[in-house]
Amino acid sequence: MIARASDIGESSGVERARPGCQWRVRGSGTVDIDNWQSFLDRWNAQWVMAQGLTDPEEVDEEALAAGGLRFAPADEARTAALEERLGTRLPPSYRAFLQVSDGWRHAGGFVYLLGVSADVHWHGDAMGMKPLYEEQLDERSRPSEILLAGMWERALQLALDSDMTDVLLDPGDVDEDGEWAVYVYKGWSGEYPDRYASFAAFMQAMYRDFCGDHGHDPRFEDGMTRELDASVERARLACLAGEDVDTQMAVLAEAQSFGRPRAMMLRDQMAALVGPVGHLAVPQDMADPLYVHEVMPLHAVDHCRSHHDDDWFVRRHGEDGRPEAEALLAAVRERTFRYEPPGPFGRAVAEARELARWGDTDAAWQVIAAAVPDWEPYGPEHLAPIGLKADPLLGPLLTPERGRRILTTPRAGHGVPRGAASEPPHPAGPQGLGWPTGEDHRSWRFVAVQGITPRTLAERLGGADLLAPHSEEEMWRLRHRSGGGCAYQVGSCGGEGDWSFALEWDPESYQPGRVTGVDAAVSRGTRSVSVWSERHHSPGPAFADVFRVAYAEDGEGRFTAVARGGVAESTGTPPEGLDPDLFGTALFGGAAPAREEDEEGPALLSEAEARALDALAGAFGIGLPWFALRHGRLHAVRGASWIRPPGPGEAVLAFARIRPSG
DSSP: OOOGGGGGOOOSSSEOOOSOOOOTTTTTTSSSSOSSSHHHHHHHHHHHHHHHOOOOOGEEEEEHHSSSSOOOOOOHHHHOOOOHHHHHHHHHHHHHTTTTOOOOOEEEEEEEEEEOOOOOOOOTTOOOOOHHHHTTTOTTTTTTHHHHHHHHOOOOEEEEEESEEEEEEEEEOTTTTSSSEEEEEETTSSSOOEEEHHHHHHHHHHHHHHHHHHHTTTOOOHHHHHHHHHHHHHHHHHHHHOOHHHHHHHHHHHHTTTOHHHHHHHHHHHHHHSSSOOOOOOOOOOOOOIIIIIIIHHHHHHHHTTTTTTTHHHHHTTHHHHHHHHHHHHHTTTTTTOOOHHHHHHHHHHHHHHHHHTOOOHHHHHHHHGGGGGGOOOOOOOOOOGGGGGSSSTTGGHHHHHHHHHSSOOOTTTTTOOOOOOOOOOOOOOOOOGGGGGSSSSSEEEEEESSOOHHHHHEEEEEEEOOOEHHHHHHHHHHHHHHHEEEEEEHHHHHHHTTEEEEESSOOOOTTTTTTOOOHHOOTSSSSEEEEEESSSOOOOSOOOEEEEEEEETTTEEEEEEEEEEEEEEEOOOOOOOGGGGGTTTTTOOOOOOOOTTTTTOOOHHHHHHHHHHHHHHHHHHOOOOOHHTSOOOOEEEEEESSSOOOTTTOOOOOOOOOOOO
16 A cells, blocks of 8 residues: 655755755754765764674674775766766765765665665666556646656666665756755555655765664764763753753754654653643653653553553553552543642642632633742753643643743743743633634533632532533533533632633523523522523524523522524513613524524524623623633533423423334
8 A cells, every 4th residue: 555645755854065065964063964974984983883782693794894884985987987877977965975985884774785886777667666656646746746656767776785675866856956866665664755855865864863773872972972962961951041942952853863862851841841742752760750740641641542451551660550550540531630749839830720720720820830930850851840731720721832931931940030920911812701602612501600619609500529620522522421411611700709600512402481590599699690592503493593691699580681583582670781682682683583484594693692791791790711611621510401391281302313123
């Protein structure tokens, strides 16, 4: 099976410093390739050194006896003879290579002999690859795909001894310097070839792979590796001092490309804060607090998200680590895991968690940001509090921008303190009550109650206990896994008197004449306001859009307004300062209600709904926490229906899917 053409690699690895056949490795002064001679000398010397670190049975004695990887140079006459045999002038970097070493042993990627001038030859596509690639072409094919399809017949084969691997120089894929692109095709992989911009770029990539294969061995050491390791230490200190993130990541990436293990460990931590958490190259060690408290929880989160077998995660930590691994998986899965770093930063994290628990994510972030200078690493390999991302309540707060903010804050006694954190004057995301009208949910409802905690509100809604914090996606699974029913997220929504709210996305369907709401139950000894908004893709007489608002005091309804399908009705007196017309037919733009014979009816207008909700927010001084509801987690609770059971003479029509017995 052939992979998609879009997977073909792009140019990489080399940029020229001055004309001719001289170039420099991008991004580092430690591997300055001024010419082929110094580059190949370094590679050859390191290969000889690596042979002394290798299992004696795997040592290539023949190559060692011949002086290593290189061969004698090809003189101008031999190079000219090759060009005459091929009928074309060679690309500059391969031509210059031959004049230093006429071929190369162990060129990486299962290629054991490469580029000897007497033996390189036109590939000729003996395996008939061109038709396989051409049949995938059409009028939408990119130039790179067309080039690749024709490459097989015209390319020069450089791999003279390999395990089903071709190294092909393509005279049809030429850059402005006359360099031919190199395609490396691994016949056993079924994948598209890897592309390199030139022979020089290919050799540089193979050299990096060679260094990476041996970088884990501390005995693989010379002046180049020592300078790379020194650059890693400078980047580590610069990162702790809050210096430019991209600069330090580039330095670490350069060292990582040569297999320096510490560079990978440090860069992975930085990458985890400014993007998704990927692989973390921290050694698994149950005696290392960096692994146990920072990395292991992140691995557990990824494991639970991927639905892998728990035995795999537990076994990798050994019998001694089994109890801790099992407990961690349970805590992550139940969303009870708590990230608890030491010192003042740990105390700030605990404070921030309680703020985030009830929806005040902006204040929670401010607490964390202010405490970053007091953060304490577990050791010299620890750059930042990456374990925060495993915390079910605090992890969602760490957007890439905020992760970058942590990395640019001097910490652990490094750099110059910069005083209080400067934050935008307004909280992240939309505020008030009107923002749900612009979201992708068709229906939603909430109730807000003054003077009680979210926990008390949950009890009044009929929930015996608060459930673990749930994200929006997890709430959907909660409802459908247990056969439906009302399930809310609860939190604080500001305002004078400490208002709490309960919100449900995509609730049960509105039933005209049977809606009782929850206002009487939740407003005992205080006051409450509730909203129910229901939309349909194609509203009509049978399935009309609805907007309902209710206000209650001490268990008694004071005001209720319902606008449904262009018809509005209200009872009671609205709270002071609220215009009742906002909750009437204006919500439908004054459109006439649908008749029974009509296929469609008036739709609830988002702009009018937002105005009504903004008026409620202004009257009560409340708002729904956008970030917590859309990107974070809040405690969940189950509650009673807002709809009474059918009375005498009323019926309920229900639909059920029955699996055929056959």
